[in-house]
Amino acid sequence: xxxxxxxxxxxxxxxxxxxxxxxxxxxxxxxxxxxxxxxxxxxxxxxxxxxxxxxxxxxxxxxxxxxxxxxxxxxxxxxxxxxxxxxxxxxxxxxxxxxxxxxxxxxxxxxxxxxxxxxxxxxxxxxxxxxxxxxxxxxxxxxxxxxxxxxxxxxxxxxxxxxxxxxxxxxxxxxxxxxxxxxxxxxxxxxxxxxxxxxxxxxxxxxxxxxxxxxxxxxxxxxxxxxxxxxxxxxxxxxxxxxxxxxxxxxxxxxxxxxxxxxxxxxxxxxxxxxxxxxxxxxxxxxxxxxxxxxxxxxxxxxxxxxxxxxxxxxxxxxxxxxxxxxxxxxxxxxxxxxxxxxxxxxxxxxxxxxxxxxxxxxxxxxxxxxxxxxxxxxxxxxxxxxxxxxxxxxxxxxxxxxxxxxxxxxxxxxxxxxxxxxxxxxxxxxxxxxxxxxxxxxxxxxxxxxxxxxxxxxxxxxxxxxxxxxxxxxxxxxxxxxxxxxxxxxxxxxxxxxxxxxxxxxxxxxxxxxxxxxxxxxx
Amino acid sequence: xxxxxxxxxxxxxxxxxxxxxxxxxxxxxxxxxxxxxxxxxxxxxxxxxxxxxxxxxxxxxxxxxxxxxxxxxxxxxxxxxxxxxxxxxxxxxxxxxxxxxxxxxxxxxxxxxxxxxxxxxxxxxxxxxxxxxxxxxxxxxxxxxxxxxxxxxxxxxxxxxxxxxxxxxxxxxxxxxxxxxxxxxxxxxxxxxxxxxxxxxxxxxxxxxxxxxxxxxxxxxxxxxxxxxxxxxxxxxxxxxxxxxxxxxxxxxxxxxxxxxxxxxxxxxxxxxxxxxxxxxxxxxxxxxxxxxxxxxxxxxxxxxxxxxxxxxxxxxxxxxxxxxxxxxxxxxxxxxxxxxxxxxxxxxxxxxxxxxxxxxxxxxxxxxxxxxxxxxxxxxxxxxxxxxxxxxxxxxxxxxxxxxxxxx
Numbered sequence: 001x002x003x004x005x006x007x008x009x010x011x012x013x014x015x016x017x018x019x020x021x022x023x024x025x026x027x028x029x030x031x032x033x034x035x036x037x038x039x040x041x042x043x044x045x046x047x048x049x050x051x052x053x054x055x056x057x058x059x060x061x062x063x064x065x066x067x068x069x070x071x072x073x074x075x076x077x078x079x080x081x082x083x084x085x086x087x088x089x090x091x092x093x094x095x096x097x098x099x100x101x102x103x104x105x106x107x108x109x110x111x112x113x114x115x116x117x118x119x120x121x122x123x124x125x126x127x128x129x130x131x132x133x134x135x136x137x138x139x140x141x142x143x144x145x146x147x148x149x150x151x152x153x154x155x156x157x158x159x160x161x162x163x164x165x166x167x168x169x170x171x172x173x174x175x176x177x178x179x180x181x182x183x184x185x186x187x188x189x190x191x192x193x194x195x196x197x198x199x200x201x202x203x204x205x206x207x208x209x210x211x212x213x214x215x216x217x218x219x220x221x222x223x224x225x226x227x228x229x230x231x232x233x234x235x236x237x238x239x240x241x242x243x244x245x246x247x248x249x250x251x252x253x254x255x256x257x258x259x260x261x262x263x264x265x266x267x268x269x270x271x272x273x274x275x276x277x278x279x280x281x282x283x284x285x286x287x288x289x290x291x292x293x294x295x296x297x298x299x300x301x302x303x304x305x306x307x308x309x310x311x312x313x314x315x316x317x318x319x320x321x322x323x324x325x326x327x328x329x330x331x332x333x334x335x336x337x338x339x340x341x342x343x344x345x346x347x348x349x350x351x352x353x354x355x356x357x358x359x360x361x362x363x364x365x366x367x368x369x370x371x372x373x374x375x376x377x378x379x380x381x382x383x384x385x386x387x388x389x390x391x392x393x394x395x396x397x398x399x400x401x402x403x404x405x406x407x408x409x410x411x412x413x414x415x416x417x418x419x420x421x422x423x424x425x426x427x428x429x430x431x432x433x434x435x436x437x438x439x440x441x442x443x444x445x446x447x448x449x450x451x452x453x454x455x456x457x458x459x460x461x462x463x464x465x466x467x468x469x470x471x472x473x474x475x476x477x478x479x480x481x482x483x484x485x486x487x488x489x490x491x492x493x494x495x496x497x498x499x500x501x502x503x504x505x506x507x508x509x510x511x512x513x514x515x516x517x518x519x520x521x522x523x524x
Numbered sequence: 525x526x527x528x529x530x531x532x533x534x535x536x537x538x539x540x541x542x543x544x545x546x547x548x549x550x551x552x553x554x555x556x557x558x559x560x561x562x563x564x565x566x567x568x569x570x571x572x573x574x575x576x577x578x579x580x581x582x583x584x585x586x587x588x589x590x591x592x593x594x595x596x597x598x599x600x601x602x603x604x605x606x607x608x609x610x611x612x613x614x615x616x617x618x619x620x621x622x623x624x625x626x627x628x629x630x631x632x633x634x635x636x637x638x639x640x641x642x643x644x645x646x647x648x649x650x651x652x653x654x655x656x657x658x659x660x661x662x663x664x665x666x667x668x669x670x671x672x673x674x675x676x677x678x679x680x681x682x683x684x685x686x687x688x689x690x691x692x693x694x695x696x697x698x699x700x701x702x703x704x705x706x707x708x709x710x711x712x713x714x715x716x717x718x719x720x721x722x723x724x725x726x727x728x729x730x731x732x733x734x735x736x737x738x739x740x741x742x743x744x745x746x747x748x749x750x751x752x753x754x755x756x757x758x759x760x761x762x763x764x765x766x767x768x769x770x771x772x773x774x775x776x777x778x779x780x781x782x783x784x785x786x787x788x789x790x791x792x793x794x795x796x797x798x799x800x801x802x803x804x805x806x807x808x809x810x811x812x813x814x815x816x817x818x819x820x821x822x823x824x825x826x827x828x829x830x831x832x833x834x835x836x837x838x839x840x841x842x843x844x845x846x847x848x849x850x851x852x853x854x855x856x857x858x859x860x861x862x863x864x865x866x867x868x869x870x871x872x873x874x875x876x877x878x879x880x881x882x883x884x885x886x887x888x889x890x891x892x893x894x895x896x897x898x899x900x901x902x903x904x905x906x907x908x909x910x911x912x913x914x915x916x917x918x919x920x921x922x923x924x925x926x927x928x929x930x931x932x933x
Contacts (some may be wrong), residue, residue, distance in 0.1 A: 189896045315818050319668050
């Protein structure tokens with residue numbers, strides 16, 4: 001083991017987007033920061049990668065819909081090349097054999113393809129969903145309330161939430177509390193009648209979690225989606241030019257400008273602990289690096305069980321960390337196509353948007369059912385983007401990239417993914433063929449990443465992009481585990497800053513920013 | 525429906541404790557024969573005697589002769605493996621790296637919040653093999669604590685029978701029973717001896733503050749060990765005893781009992797009943813300089829922030845009426861605590877008690893403390909307000925407990 005003479009103020013483990021945000025924010029506060037990335041490049045699951053000769057795609061996350069405005073502002077990301085304008089918003093298209101239905105603008109400011117009655121029902125429901133999601137929104141950029149010892153600032157923050165609730169008015173407040181833990185299926189039934197619209201919302205509510213639309217609390221997923229904003233508008237979504245890697249490049253530029261030293265191909269073997277305090281890390285190559293603060297932006301279970309080790313923390317804490325549920329249920333499909341596919345009935349603008357195959361809430365529920373028993377969906381649901389339509393640099397001339405998040409694909413597939421993967425790909429292609437006839441014949445290369453592949457490639461245990469199921473019992477003060485939700489850990493000097501911490505996954509940068517703010521506030 | 529019945533019968537077969545409400549220990553045939561008073565209680569699910577024939581004489585057997593007490597119901601864990609030392613050092617409070625093979629120490633263990641889960645004795649049988657004895661059961665906790673260690677944890681409560689042989693003639697009895705070399709055992713030493721084709725582990729330990737030993741033997745050799753000791757002790761006054769007598773001896777020795785003098789953290793329902801080691805007189809076990817151990821962060825933080833709310837003290841109370849479960853007052857008016865165990869001590873010739881007080885009482889304020897004793901006298905309570913003095917524990921100190929070589933009474 002060699003030892004570096006340099007003493008860092010902070011070492012950030014993991015160069016995913018949250019690690020970069022945390023590192024950049026800490027560096028801007030005047031700290032000397034070293035970021036250690038295991039892979040050859042930073043970005044984690046937000047990289048843009050080549051998956052076939054000449055074809056590039058956003059690795060796991062392919063839509064930007066929740067990059068936190070505080071992150072954009074704090075890191076001046078616009079100056080570093082990230083610009084989102086209203087014209088960049090893309091629609092969501094609910095595909096159906098009865099013709100598509102489209103949500104335009106920021107999550108359906110305008111709805112087309114539905115009856116006028118459905119349009120006005122949607123207008124009301126959309127406003128209500130955004131109002132209610134708005135109550136939860138401020139939580140994203142704060143530490144979860146620490147019920148044991150709340151500071152004045154935290155108390156005030158919670159008071160503001162109570163005030164926001166009160167501002168909803170008596171009826172709305174009651175309704176907010178009534179529906180909060182409801183399942184999305186029943187709520188949609190109360191207010192909508194068009195299966196295509198309901199299917200789309202049911203899909204969005206359950207995207208990235210092991211829930212079906214009828215599972216209790218599934219509505220929370222939709223709130224989480226709508227608590228996100230981009231370009232100042234809640235619910236909006238964009239396909240970043242250059243893929244998600246371009247967003248990472250902007251954050252990276254901000255980090256480098258703030259003085260962060262970034263080292264690639266430097267996986268961390270362990271965190272050095274001395275009498276209850278994290279004092280540095282040892283890389284897998286055996287180099288010991290010391291720092292006042294160690295910030296782990298990798299998975300919380302990896303951090304505690306592998307890097308720190310169970311011996312340095314208490315048994316009860318180990319129990320809690322081992323019990324974090326994080327078996328991914330979503331797969332990622334990348335297709336290299338000879339030419340752009342034609343989805344039946346969808347216009348040019350629609351093809352540049354998000355195409356969702358979830359024709360009804362029942363369809364989503366049926367897709368979910370087998371996953372409870374370790375089987376993939378025979379008729380999977382998915383969201384599809386064709387990023388090369390807006391950014392031709394992603395594919396060879398005339399060819400096309402298709403990127404899709406597909407559910408449900410249980411991490412622990414009973415028959416194993418070796419034999420299950422080709423079968424699942426066939427099921428997905430069957431669905432695609434239904435909505436874009438002839439697409440199968442144009443496939444030059446197909447890459448299907450099951451949760452097991454995502455786990456291996458992106459160091460996400462369980463292949464779960466939230467690094468822990470985002471359900472009521474693993475949210476807020478219970479994320480990543482109850483009692484330790486405020487980014488600190490039982491080890492002095494060790495902080496968590498990844499998606500496994502509050503508020504959760506998606507390209508938001510919020511966990512990284514909140515963690516950095518916590519460290520700065522603690523003068524750690 | 526048929527399937528339903530099958531499941532139930534399979535279950536009940538695995539749950540014999542529903543049919544035998546109080547299990548017998550391996551010594552039960554001998555104890556039953558001596559249990560003239562039929563005064564049983566349940567010790568961790570086993571049928572154990574409060575008293576066999578006469579409480580007073582059983583107590584004096586401890587102090588003047590030799591008393592044989594069945595400790596088989598005590599929960600016992602066999603902990604073995606290359607990481608056993610490191611594992612136990614993390615689970616328990618005291619520094620296990622300082623516990624040499626062939627030695628025993630009294631220790632305790634805590635949850636994450638630093639609250640005491642239990643106390644017990646840790647026997648180091650070899651560099652890699654230990655026995656942990658405790659009041660309560662802890663297998664899930666011990667197994668989850670083993671994550672990350674190369675160690676096996678097995679409960680051996682049923683497989684291993686235990687006897688405490690306590691009192692001035694205990695050494696002589698062991699020697700006469702033929703345990704050659706037992707004279708070399710110093711306090712907290714242990715050694716293995718041959719018995720009936722098997723091995724008995726004898727340690728110079730006990731719960732009485734007296735000269736005494738504890739013996740652990742495979743369950744199927746329990747009766748022959750009992751008989752061997754009884755035969756050897758016949759002329760040295762050996763007597764089987766029940767818990768009441770032992771409980772008096774342990775109080776004189778100033779030793780605490782889990783869930784009698786403090787509530788263990790897994791049993792406590794009310795949050796203010798939880799206790800940190802410093803709050804029950806076990807602060808001496810904490811070594812902040814050893815490696816990490818469960819509860820370390822919380823315990824050190826409580827110390828630093830002065831969050832310790834209680835203190836366990838020994839009291840000497842005027843008069844001779846035992847102050848069992850009496851309320852402790854400051855200036856005869858302000859409630860500051862409760863007595864958890866009390867007796868007139870025939871050895872100390874003092875009225876003694878253990879009490880838990882709310883700090884600063886018993887900690888920095890030790891004067892003007894009183895206990896209110898309700899003495900029932902022919903269907904009428906006589907209320908006595910008696911002055912209580914905080915005194916060091918143990919209440920008695922017997923040279924014979926530690927004398928080397930042990931005295932031949």
